[in-house]
Amino acid sequence: MSGTDFKGAVVLITGASTGLGRAIAVETAERGAATVLINYASSEAEARETARLVEAVGGQGVLVQGDVASDDDCRRIAGAAASFGRVDALFNNAGVTKFANNHADLDAVSAEDFMKIYAVNVVGAYQMVRATRALLEAGPTPGAVVNTASVAAVLGIGSSVPYAASKGALVTMTLSLARALAPRIRVNAICPGYIDTPWFGRGMKAEQLDRMRQGVMASTPLRAASTAEDIAGAAVFLASPASRHITGETLMVDAGLHLGYAPMGMR
Numbered sequence: 001m002s003g004t005d006f007k008g009a010v011v012l013i014t015g016a017s018t019g020l021g022r023a024i025a026v027e028t029a030e031r032g033a034a035t036v037l038i039n040y041a042s043s044e045a046e047a048r049e050t051a052r053l054v055e056a057v058g059g060q061g062v063l064v065q066g067d068v069a070s071d072d073d074c075r076r077i078a079g080a081a082a083s084f085g086r087v088d089a090l091f092n093n094a095g096v097t098k099f100a101n102n103h104a105d106l107d108a109v110s111a112e113d114f115m116k117i118y119a120v121n122v123v124g125a126y127q128m129v130r131a132t133r134a135l136l137e138a139g140p141t142p143g144a145v146v147n148t149a150s151v152a153a154v155l156g157i158g159s160s161v162p163y164a165a166s167k168g169a170l171v172t173m174t175l176s177l178a179r180a181l182a183p184r185i186r187v188n189a190i191c192p193g194y195i196d197t198p199w200f201g202r203g204m205k206a207e208q209l210d211r212m213r214q215g216v217m218a219s220t221p222l223r224a225a226s227t228a229e230d231i232a233g234a235a236v237f238l239a240s241p242a243s244r245h246i247t248g249e250t251l252m253v254d255a256g257l258h259l260g261y262a263p264m265g266m267r
Contacts, residue, residue, distance in 0.1 A: 005240050007032035010084045012077070014039040014068050014128060015094030017046040019197040020148065023232035024091050025050050029059030031236070037062045037081050039094065068094045068124030069116075071131075078131035086138040089239035092125035092170075093148045100160040114162045121166035122173065129177060129187075137184040144239040145181075147174050147189040151254045154191060155261050167191075171250050178248030186247040188238040192231045193220070193254025221256030230255075 011028045015021045017040040025036045036054045038061055040047035051061030064080045066073035081087050096117055100108035125147055129136075136143025152158030153167035171189055178187040194216040216225045224230070234253040237243055252258050 003030075004032045005242065006088075006236075007034075009033040009088040010035045010037070010081065010086055011089045011091070011239075012037040012039065012081050012087050012132065013091040013093055014077070014124070015148075016040060016050055016091075017043040018050075020192070020195060020228045020231055020235070021091070021093040022046075022050045022053065023228035024093065024235050025061070026053050026057060027229070027232045027236050028089070028239075029054040029061075030057045031240075033059050035060045035062060035084050037064050037077070039064045039066055039068070039077055041065070041067045041094070067120075068092075068128055069119035071127045074124070074127040074131040077128070078135065081132065081135055085135075087132050087135040087143060088139050088141075089144045089146065090128060090132050090136060091146050091148070091235060091239065092128055093235075094120055094124055095148060096120045097159040097163040103156075103161050106161075109160055109162050113160070114165070117160075117162045117166045118169070121163070122169045125170060126173060126177075129181075129185075133181070133185070136181075141241070141244070142183060143185045144243075145177070145185060145187040146235050146238045147171075147187070148235065149174070149189045149191045149250065151191050151193040151252065151257055154250075154252075155258060174250060175248050182247060186243070188243070188246060188248070189250045190231070190235050190238065191250055191252045191254065192226065193252075193257040194225060195231055196225045196227050216255075216257070219257070219260060220254070221259055224255040226253075226255055 011033045016038040054061035066077045149170045150167040152164035153171045158164045174189040
């Protein structure tokens with residue numbers, strides 16, 4: 001997608017070295033973002049590729065290493081953005097999981113698993129908002145925060161119980177922050193379903209991944225296995241001027257996957 005609705009914008013994306021974060025970085029640059037700060041925890045080579053793709057479409061890619069589970073790192077990431085005077089959009093996209101697909105196996109995850117996942121998926125997002133608050137308020141229009149949650153947040157499905165629980169917490173936190181930070185900052189969330197990225201490949205063998213992909217395509221109403229680019233458009237929309245009157249919203253971006261679950265279908 002192209003356009004100029006992000007012309008001159010300063011955008012910060014956590015977890016932007018691959019997958020959805022990379023797709024968001026490229027799309028915002030395509031739509032005119034002047035500076036795209038690309039946060040990564042450990043994958044510097046992949047983050048550099050994201051920067052290359054951003055610069056290929058006219059943006060400035062700035063690499064910022066840091067683990068959002070660390071408040072000191074969050075403040076340092078925000079410090080890298082401070083030289084640009086503002087942050088127009090913060091995408092809290094960094095996320096981790098532990099693959100324990102059998103939710104009935106309560107011994108498959110530990111308290112430590114919960115803490116590690118929450119540290120990034122929930123606390124990390126909170127710390128990034130806190131660290132960038134003044135920058136998000138510094139622009140001529142309200143700053144935008146977009147949290148990457150998951151369909152797991154509302155359906156209790158996904159890679160593990162701690163992951164689903166963490167994404168549910170992120171959705172609730174989106175509501176709290178949307179109230180608390182208005183009118184100078186808007187806060188929204190997206191809930192992707194399956195995304196055809198290497199993320200899933202980390203937790204299963206190639207044949208299992210292919211079965212999942214085929215199953216998703218057969219079971220979703222749109223008959224699609226979404227790509228990162230399919231999802232990025234929704235995230236970018238929630239940070240764009242087109243959504244200037246939207247805050248505290250959670251947008252399902254799952255090719256209709258949630259429609260197969262009665263609680264969601266009936267709400």
